[in-house]
Amino acid sequence: MIKYIIDRFENDWAIIETSKDPIITFNLPKNLLPREAKEGDVLNIRFTINKEETLKRKNAIQIKLNSLKKQDKGNDITL
């Protein structure tokens, strides 16, 4: 199981390094981490997909895009 280790902090970012080869480093906003997090700490990271919220955003934004598409007559454009 890959572990995520805080290598260092740079300004508002925490630089995270993975524990297995090939080592991958990536930045996380510091304010996403617990306040007491310090360099060398091993983080529990587990991502899940919020399907309900994804669908909600998809639908809401699609409605807005559709309202724009309605005015398009498919014609050539001269500006």
Next chain:
Amino acid sequence: MKKSFFLFAIVLLTCFTLFLPIHAKLNIYFLDVGQGDASIIISPTGEVVLIDSGPSKNVILKYLENLKIDHIDLVIASHAHADHITGMDEIIAKYQPRAFIDPGIAHTTKTYESMINALIENDVNYYEGTSRKITLGNIQLTILPPAEPLISQSELNNNSTVIRLDYQNFSCLYTGDIEKERERELCSRVDSLLDVDILKVPHHGSSSSSTPAFIKTVTPDIAIISCGEENSYDHPHDEVLALYYNLDIDIYRTDQHGTILVQTDGSNYTIQTETDAPRAPPVKVEETKKDVSSEYKYAASKKSKVFHYIDCSSVKKISPGNLILFKTREEAVASGRRPCKRCNP
């Protein structure tokens, strides 16, 4: 009297020669916006098109201000990823473009939603990137959409708005972030429209794109890569650089050359860059995979202007993806690099 008329004529002539070239020419800027795409087209008759706005609101707004852009006629978003459309909301509100085009495929991010909100709030004429021609003064843009929206892992990239720009005998192709699948689709359907002078290389020079078949159909003289210095994705990828290089296509990169300006009168064109980056040949992919210690004596990072002896401590810090090797000192010098001050090769 005669003398003053002569003087007047000279002043008039000077004014004309000073201003005529700017206005009689098409100016295309490929802006150095970091890791993203943004390009401004100014037609010979003064119409302005913005294709993508890059990854930073402040950077693009500053460019528009510095170039003294006081109006934008058309905004095109190649696709909905944030490295192409950040700051679009403010640009739309500030410049009130007369028309806006995107692929018509929604995204769920706040950046995309803000762009759509701005289009609605500012009552901008919205057009989907379907097959159509756009005439702006004496330049023409042709949208080359996919026959059907491509559905794959890279749905947004592959459905990027692809645009051919024509001004008399000059042509340029904008490709957004299209990948192999879309390149194949373009070659099979509209190959006669792909042959252009200048290609905006797809997807920042990623190996997801620039298939040999596509590049050989486009056969550009110049390839423009829009990417950020030392970006996390190692764009442009070595195999892509090698492909263009081997086909004798000149490469210009915003990470090395800064902003790139193409100027054309419709038959000839010139290219001006912010910095004079060396045009080093790209690392040959197959050579880096061999055990090289015996043949190669010098090394450099592709991101650095310094070369080293291969056993210099600095070489160990270069990531394999960025390592360039040279057999001779001459080769290293010819790449435009200077010797390391520590190992003094």
